[in-house]
Amino acid sequence: MDPRTEPRSRRERPAKPALSRAVIVATAMEITRAEGLRKVTMRRLARELDTGPASLYVYVSNTAALHAAILDEFLGTVEAPAEGEWQERLEGLLTAYTSVLLAHPGLAASALVARPGGPRYLALLERLLGLLDEGGVPGGRAAWGVDTLMLHATATAAEHAGRDGTDGEREDWDALAHAIDTVDERTHPRIAALGADLMSGAPHERLSWGFRTLINGIARTPNPFAAPDDDAAVADR
Amino acid sequence: MDPRTEPRSRRERPAKPALSRAVIVATAMEITRAEGLRKVTMRRLARELDTGPASLYVYVSNTAALHAAILDEFLGTVEAPAEGEWQERLEGLLTAYTSVLLAHPGLAASALVARPGGPRYLALLERLLGLLDEGGVPGGRAAWGVDTLMLHATATAAEHAGRDGTDGEREDWDALAHAIDTVDERTHPRIAALGADLMSGAPHERLSWGFRTLINGIARTPNPFAAPDDDAAVADR
DNA sequence: ACCTGAACACCGTTCAAGT
DNA sequence: ACCTGAACACCGTTCAAGT
Secondary structure (H helix, E strand, C coil): CCCCCCCCCCCCCCCCCCCCHHHHHHHHHHHHHHHCHHHCCHHHHHHHCCCCHHHHCCCCCCHHHHHHHHHHHHHCCCCCCCCCCHHHHHHHHHHHHHHHHHHCCCHHHHHHHCCCCCHHHHHHHHHHHHHHHHCCCCHHHHHHHHHHHHHHHHHHHHHHHHCCCCCHHHHHHHHHHHHHHCCCCCCCHHHHHHHHHHCCCCHHHHHHHHHHHHHHHHHHCCCCCCCCCCCCCCCCC | CCCCCCCCCCCCCCCCCCCCHHHHHHHHHHHHHHHCHHHCCHHHHHHHCCCCHHHHCCCCCCHHHHHHHHHHHHHCCCCCCCCCCHHHHHHHHHHHHHHHHHHCCCHHHHHHHCCCCCHHHHHHHHHHHHHHHHCCCCHHHHHHHHHHHHHHHHHHHHHHHHCCCCCHHHHHHHHHHHHHHCCCCCCCHHHHHHHHHHCCCCHHHHHHHHHHHHHHHHHHCCCCCCCCCCCCCCCCC
16 A cells, blocks of 8 residues: 555546536535635536536536535534523524635625525524524514524625735735724724724624624514514623 | 717727826726726726736736725715714614615625725714714724624625626525425424515615614623723613 | 537736837 | 736636537
């Protein structure tokens, strides 16, 4: 088994795989895991599968649909915490969702634009609604709130996944921090007064505060479309 | 001045404009207004300016920086309402910001990724912080909350600007609505119970509820990083 | 009937070679 | 010293022509 004596082709191709939707999606997920969703292009996929890009259109209607299928697949890996108060489990589930998006650059941006509706998405939705119900949040508020919570998680991930961390991103942050630091206190009194508070906190602390903020707001903001269920009181935290 | 007798070249070129950052940004804004930010590419811009794409890199470091400059310019057109309670004016200002993003497809997506830090962005931030201060929201919560409010507005706009409204978008929505309608009530009890509530409400009603939800949450969720200012009480609405 | 090569219409960015 | 033509390395999608 000495790797030096073992002959090895540059890339092991077990014959040529028969094309199918399943093979395409599986290959796309491999690329996503290795290099991020941005590299999952029709042409790249075709190259990987030893065919021309036109062939893929027999199984996948377009790039957006392919990305949506990959997203739903990844949603299956979101794990909910098993213990704690309902708020903690809710926050944990949302944090896990955010982490999955952050782990694969480009996934978040796609989740923001694609209307997800696959089975894994529905399962995640159900879990979120279950936790809100457990916390006594009225149905109408939970129904609208769950969208807001998902949007917050997705948008936060998209914001962070945008920057490749390479170069200009740090500069942008520094530039904003400097602009806030040196702002004219006559024209921008509030920014000057708050100063460092505006840039404080690690990303995960900001995310956690955002979830708690939303949960508190959802619990106490009546949905004007739902049956009157406004008597519920939920404790702040 | 009869337009039929007035000779008119296919495109009036007042000689060839001297290249400069200002000319590039101005031309880019024209394209954005007419066809959306997505059409603002280095090559398209170069074509419009009668030169090669390489020439633009003398004045603009890359496409992302150009898009950020355009965004900040558009932020200057966000108008705040002059009357009403602080919550109404805050919601109005955020709605105006959202409308600007929605008016120019691609702007929202860019706002989500680019760290905005231009003068118009700072002015908008100041106005938002001023309104939160007027409402008695403690500084630490306002400092973190303002980011959350902007993110919610930006993400909502990005979500809606993604769909060109052309074709597959309606199908996606119908598919999700159908999936929710026909969900198995044993595996997905909460989705089944809430049913139509999950899809109810016009986009602007959802957006408004989202802002109110966030404002309510921000006012009553302590910022763990700021000085203790937890005694503030703000009425629900 | 099913599949796909080749084409159409684009991209961002760099760099060597010109003025 | 300054500017840019041309090249490199890509895109998504369609459709006529093949098997």
